[in-house]
Amino acid sequence: MNQDAAHPGEEAPSLFPRVADNEFGYDPAQVERFLQAARATYEGQQADDAVTSSVVRRTTFDPVRGGFEPREVDGALDRLEDVFAARERNAMVQEQGQERWIEGIAQVSGVLRARLHREPGERFRRPSRKNVPSYAIEDVDAMCDRLIDYFERDVPLSVDDVRRAVFGRAMGDEGYEENQVDAFLDRTIELMASID
Incomplete structure (x- = not known):
């Protein structure tokens, strides 16, 4: 059994560390939805509203108390942008x-x-x-x-x-x-x- 899996009644493991309950971080639901869309684009499952390096760079999330640690999310988005930029460059070289x-x-x-x-x-x-x-x-x-x-x-x-x-x-x-x-x-x- 996967040790990271949550037991009934327990919260599922978080993608990113969270800030303290009285501090503001990024809205976890928005972050998770965006990352799901990025993954779907990367895996070729999403043609409409495809995520690009430019979309990653311009994405923002609402601040909420106890949200995801912004520096951790920003670092992940930077790496994601680099992956999409390299992929776009390779596709352009291959096509043109x-x-x-x-x-x-x-x-x-x-x-x-x-x-x-x-x-x-x-x-x-x-x-x-x-x-x-x-x-x-x-x-x-x-x-x-x-x-x-x-x-x-x-x-x-x-x-x-x-x-x-x-x-x-x-x-x-x-x-x-x-x-x-x-x-x-x-x-x-x-x-x-x-x-x-």
Whole structure:
């Protein structure tokens, strides 16, 4: 008999450790549903609403008391995203050939690098409204400088470093617009995951 199986009246073993009952973690039911959908996609059982590396990267879960430990879930999602990115890359190479895949990488890289080479303080737009949160310009520019070093000087930078980047807060046009920076970093992560 499987020792991990729950006895009648006992709770089934948890996928991830939980935070204390008075702390907030990720909603276990949402996490489990998402992982079931990801597994179904991976095993070829789900054609509609298929999970992709991009879907994994953008997935969020509601906070609930006593939920799953966020760092544990985030780490698992990072690994899952890498698996899906590698699979997508291999499928594209198989369908379109290595040369076409390299052309696509070069095209995306060129678009990203064009933005990276803008003047510091001018790389992203500023929010049009005064009282909305924005990202501290110097923090975002520092990450952009690291990305230039990665793309052009082969200075090591892991995709996890970009995934976990945290920027200080600013308000309104004192910072960069969060949505634009996030979209740029999403494309960057997608590129790095596909070539690493």
